[in-house]
Amino acid sequence: MLLSSTLLIGGVVLLIAIIPYFIFFVGIHRGEKERAAQEPKKYPAISIIMAAYNEAAVIRERIFNIKESEYPVDKYEIILVDDCSSDETLRKAEDACRQAGIRHTILKNPERMGTNRSINRAIEAASHPVLVTTDADVFFEKHALKRLIARLISEEGIAAVCGDLRPLPDELTHTSQLEKTYRDYYGRMCEWESAVDSTYNFNGGLVAFKKNLVHRIDDRRGADDANTAFEAIRRGYRAFYEIDAVVYEDIPETFSGQYKQKIRRATRLIEATVANLDLLKNKRPFSRLFYPLRIMMYLLTPLLFFISCIFLLTGLFLINPLLPIGAIVAFVFISLIWKSNLITAFSTNQAYLLAGLLNLGQDMRVWESTSKKQ
Template identity: 25%
Template sequence: MIGWAEVIQNIVYFISLYYVVFWLLVLLDSEDQKIRRIKKYPTVSIVIPAYNEEDNIVETINSVVNLDYPKDKIKLIVVDDGSKDKTYERAKAFIDDIKSKHSYIDVLLLTQKNHGKYYAMNHSLKYVDTDFFATMDADSIPNKDALKNVIASFVSDDIAAVSSVLKVYKPKTTIQIVQWFEYSVNHFYKSLIANVNSIHVLPGPLSVYRTKIIKEINGFREAYKTEDMEIVLRIQQKHYKIIQCNTAFVYTKAPAKIKELYTQRHRWNFGTFKNLIKYRSMMLNKKYGDFGLFQLPIILISGILGITILGLILYTSWKTAKPTFKMLQLYNYNIIEYLNHSTFNMILLDIDLKSIVTFIGFFAISILVIWLSLRLYKEKYTWKRSISFALFLFFYYLFLAVVWLGVFKDVMMRKEAKWKK
């Protein structure tokens, strides 16, 4: 008789297999992006909202000023969101220095009370009269050709926004190297979903929008501290396209410790869940194509699926270990004596062949995806990163399941999203 655990396990297998097959078909049908040249450079406003970024703001401003893009076509707007440190003072000193040496560079420094990133973005929009509007997180550094490559990706008027590819800036700790793998895989996945116009979030570091479309949808909203997802949902409602430029690289500083990573991912996933509930009318709605029928449901399902898999692993581990503990009791917890009386045949009888075959299949697919991701974004794998690779492959998504557990707990307790800096 099939038990409840096996029924759940089969459902998980089916959903996972369906998901994998769908994206493999998209991969086979996708084409490599071509590097395009800009014939006529449009004007771009680059906005850097900053809160308590005294250690990063100067480096970020400097990286934007040094972009390989005509300086007379760029307007740089820095918005200090009521920082409690010396972010404003350091930004002002550096901007004053830029203006004294390069008067042709258009730089504007704004300040406001601490209202959050979305408010800073809307504040800056009042001063934007350029063709495009770009966001840049204050702890990020773009490659010199990043903006040029993103702008070149606007090949049709129905493309509302283009995102860049995030990379971890100088990963040192094990946790940062795990994220180095994660970022590559996530952007590989985004390059696939862009083929069916299903991108659901645009990162803060160098995402570029058509200004007229941003103003048409009335700018940004608070959106549970995840305004970069909420605005995409409104863009998708208007049936515009969003793509990713695979040749525009931006480096961002990733959390170095597990607690910092948990806090960040909890905020992201909490905001994601709340926005999905807010825009639930788009889910399973054929009006929005693959985005509504497939992408939005799978975002929600992935969280539930992760928690389910975590539960199955814990249950199966306990179910397997329980008889062993009972046997150890008989041998007075003498492990050597227990092993001497155990037989290889007993071990073989406990092996679940279906689970092993499934594990090998998904393991092989995971290795393939990681290899394709690293190759696409020109990342080099070294053996020094083997421990982080193993952690990413076997444990990272279980960690995300724990994050989702925390999210669902906070949702049920009606807690609000908080930004910690």
């Protein structure tokens, strides 16, 4: 009786935990799809904003990566906010912008301010009506900026757009393969949300928004990317995930390095999620379907998932004490041999989300670089 009850509880709890993922799975394969945005006859002038801390090893390459994009160089400026770097980030950024022939403004914070406050400072200094925020250690595909801006200006109802963040294509480490599997599913989830209404699951690697609609982002708590999307949604506009605007990031090689990166991101995303609960009262698909699913996904699923694992392993133990050990060994073996399997990617990210929940209340606005180039 105890055995059957334990296994039944574990199975039921697991099924409840994965409900939002099942709904997204159906939506990805059966739901509405958005057509590709048409290329405009004329691209608007944009201000590209970067907040950087100790990125001297990559900042020159980053500046020239922007220069090599297909967006007309006379149509953008770069505003870089140096968040009190202790290396030569500021000098190298200045030299690279001059050599690349890019109009630029370099701001240096008087103290560590973090991404959100640095971006708000740059917004005030921006000259153009369309703003693009990006990280100092990611790299655009050549078409990324054009496709991002084409989507943003494709309709008046879109106030903010996010690009699709992926690991560098030539990275074959265990952490990058797991992240690639997770990101592929994540991007398609956001794509479906965007086709129906909006998503707030933005990536900080590449975000664009209309300055007259999003004046600033919440710099008290939460992620700058999610807060940008929430600001657009709060004003009654759409926040769109453009999966064809690809930006690449350097994934930490070790799990300890990735842990620091993922926990910071998870904590700030969860903070943004719980800070905007009043939007649930709005009468739109985002508030009635997608936001509740995301709340469950980030606040309940991680806890329920690990509770179900405890019950299922306990049930196996009651059958034979060696069975839970065998199950764990099998999971580890599969994870090591099949680096890109969805089960391992899902389980790992549940652990990151649970750790993010446990880190709520800590100030995660000020960051340390996790790039392996450091």
